[in-house]
Amino acid sequence: MRAFSYERASSPQAAAQAAMARDNAKFIAGGTNLLDLMKLEIETPTHLVDVNGLGLDTIEETDAGGLRIGALVSNTALAADERVRRDYGVLTRAIVAGASGQLRNKATTGGNLLQRTRCPYFYDTNMPCNKRAPGTGCSAIEGFSRSLAAIGGSDFCIATYPGDMAVAMRVLDAEIETVDPDGETRTIPIADFHKLPGETPEVENELRPGELITAVTLPASVGGRHFYHKVRDRSSYAFALVSVAAIVNEDGTGRVALGGIAPKPWRDETAEAEMPNGASAVMRRLLADAKPTEENQFKVPLAERTLAAVLSEAKG
C-alpha cells in the first residue's frame, strides 16, 4: 500500500472541501473495497478523508412516505431495518445476497454504490485495462469474460457493476443525495448515477470532484411481492453471474432490474410493461441490444430463466 495522510472530517461539507483541497484524495467510510484496492495499488490515494464521524447513520421517514437512508448506514443495519423488511423486501433480499456477514457489517450505503468492478483485468496491474489505466486497452473483450457484461459495454470496457444493493434500489427508484465543497446539495436519480463506459470507462458515476453522498432516499412503498434472485457459482459469498430484482403485482404487472450483466443496474421501463406476457417477452426488449462475448452469452438465456423462475414463484 502507498503511504497517505489521513484526516477525520467534521461535517459533510468539510469532508467535501477536504477531498477537493488535495489532488488524489479519497473519502473512506467502510473501506472494505477501497482498502482491498489500495493493498493491490490499484487505488493509490495520497490523502484519505474519513467520513465515519459524520453521523449520516440513521434511517428516517420522509414527508413523501418513503425512507431517507443515511450514507453511513451499514448494509446490515439497512437490511435488518423493520420498515425495509416490511415495505422494501427486495432491498433486504439484495443486500443479504451480497458479500459476507463481516463485510455487510462494515460496508455502507454510500460506499456500496461506489463499489468498483471485479473484472479480473482491472485487478491485475500487469494487464492493460482502460478503466484502471485509461488508454491501455481492454484485456477482457478477447480474454476471460465469463463474468463480464453482456450488455451496456463498449469497445473500451465490458466490466460489470458487481453490487446487489443498487440493483434493488434501481427497481425502487431510489435517489442519491449529495453535498459538494460549496455546500450545494443535489439529488441524482439512481438511473442516472452509474455511467456506461463508452470511451471513458474510468468515469463510473455522476459524482463531481469532492462531491459526497449523504443519503439515499426511497419513495413510498409500491407494494407488490418483492424478489431478488441471484445466480452465482457458489451458493453464498460470490458475485452474481446474473441477478434479478423484481416487484410483481397481483395482476402480473411489475418492475424488474438485472444485476451482474451490465456496467450498471439494468432496467428498462418499456420492457417492464411486458411482464404480464412473461419472461421472454420482457427479455426480448430488455436485452435486445445485448452484445455478449462467446464466454458470457449464457447470461442472456440465464437472465430470462431467472426472471421466469421469479414470475412462477410470484404466481404460486
Added chain:
Amino acid sequence: MKREHNGGITRRDLMIVGAATAATYAFPKVAYGQANVEAPASGEALKALDASLKSEVSFTVNGTARDIAVDNRTTLLDALRETLQLTGTKKGCDHGQCGACTVSVNGRRINSCLTLAVMHQDDEITSIEGLGTPDDLHPMQAAFIEHDGYQCGYCTPGQICSAKATLEEIRAGIPSHVTADITGPIEASDDEIRERMSGNICRCGAYSNILAAIKDVKGQNA
C-alpha cells in the same frame, strides 16, 4: 537532470531511491501532493511529511484502553498483531475473503484486515483473546474443542469470533440470504448457520464439526 541540493537529497531523489528499495527506507515512495513533487526535501519538510503519514489513535481492546501511534496504512489486524502483540487474530488472505482476521468492533464482527487502525478512535474491540482464557473458556471455544471444530487451527480464532456473532445476529433478528420470511422471527437452523458462516473459510474442511459446535452453543443458550 538538474537537482537542487538541500541537505544532500531532493524529494525527487527520495522518490527514486524509495521506489527502488522501498522496504529499506523509512520514507514513503509516494509523491505526496503532486504540486510539490519538485520541492526540496529539507529536514523540516521531511519531518512534516513523515508526521503526516502517521496518526495516534485510542481504543479499547478486550476491555483495556490502548493508545498507539501507527503508520496510517496499518490495518486494525496489523495493529492487533504487530503493535499490540495480540497474535490470536490471524492474517489469512488479507483481502476480506477468508475471515481468519474476524474480530468484534462495537459488538459487530468485521474483517480486521479491511479497516485501518486509525479509523477506530474510541471503539471497543474484542479479539479472540478477549473471549476466554485456557482456564476459563468461552462456551464457543469449549464447543470447538469438544466437537473437534478444527484441524490445523489457523482459521479457528476467526471462526469462533464469527460463530459467536452468528448466534447473536440470529437472536437480534438480522435476516440472511436463506431466511424464508424476512419479516418474522429467525430460527437458528443449520442452513442459517452455514449461510452466516460463509465468510469464514477453513482449508482443512472442518465445516461439519464447526456447525456441530455452533449448534451445541445454540442449545446451551436456548
